[in-house]
Amino acid sequence: MVASMDSVGKQPEVYIPLDPVNPENGLGNQDLDECSGRSEQNECTDALDSQMLESSPLANGAGQEGMQQDNKVPNNMEGTNRYRKKFSKKKIVIAIIVLLLVLSLPFLCLFAAPKKPLQATSTPNLLLNASCPQGWISDEERYCYFFSDTESTWDLSLKNCSSSGGSLPMMDTSQEMDFINKNKDATEYWIGLRREKIGQPWKWTNGTEFNKRFVIKGDSPCATLNDGVQSSTDCDQPRNWICRKPLHGV
Incomplete structure (x- = not known):
């Protein structure tokens, strides 16, 4: 807002700029006329400034949306940290399972290996066949x-x-x-x-x-x-x- 006064001592003219975001929200000639008729120039200009702030979208929706977006950042970070923790737990569980399988392989091979046939005690290097009577x-x-x-x-x-x-x-x-x-x-x-x-x-x-x-x-x-x-x-x-x-x- 800019006020100017001529050298003769006339009443200063007040120029109210338009809203930089929404020019249609600027004050009209009616508002200027009302302000010029008041006795207290400072009170008039203060009232006009308040009216411009209330009509500005930055004071209403745009500002609130910006604050909400700022509040969303920590929530996104918390979700990322939570996902990383779950992923780390899965990796630990898989590593334990693989380790147990590797350790159990020698025992599985031991049980799966074919057993040596029994040898006759009375005759070395001979197989005692189950279909033959004892001693044969x-x-x-x-x-x-x-x-x-x-x-x-x-x-x-x-x-x-x-x-x-x-x-x-x-x-x-x-x-x-x-x-x-x-x-x-x-x-x-x-x-x-x-x-x-x-x-x-x-x-x-x-x-x-x-x-x-x-x-x-x-x-x-x-x-x-x-x-x-x-x-x-x-x-x-x-x-x-x-x-x-x-x-x-x-």
Whole structure:
């Protein structure tokens, strides 16, 4: 607001500027006339200033909105801090779970590893098959074998084997021969080979004729096995015996 007075002493003219934000809110000629008629010029100008402040949008809505926006800043910061705290907690939980999984891997591998088969205590390096009776050993292919620790004649040995569901071994393959020689001790054992008399063919206990796969030393009618050598012995002589029966009932 600007007041001017001429040199003659006339009553000063008061110029009221328009509202810089909303020019339409400026005072009109009517307001100027009213102010010029008052006796107290200062009171008039003060009233006009108050009216301009009340009509200004900065004093009303714009100012309030600015204050509200200022108040929103701390709320946004609090939300950001709260999100960071939740995110940090999730990261800690995930790290703990991963650590527990890593620590439990050796135990899982230990339980998942295949167990070693049980070995027969009486015969080292042999598997004690669950399908073979106690004291018998398996070749893991076809048969269970029993090596006696007592002696008997050839006929009684065959009878003992038959009562157990087996027979004296026929050793019809080289693999079976190797298996028996590997697992027997130095004792002489009866095997399932016999002939009626000297000059007659050797036959297995099932009646099949011996194919002369190996040499049988001696002139006696019953065959034995000792240290990998097949020999003939009198059938009434006491010897240990070997029994063989099918594995899994084959």
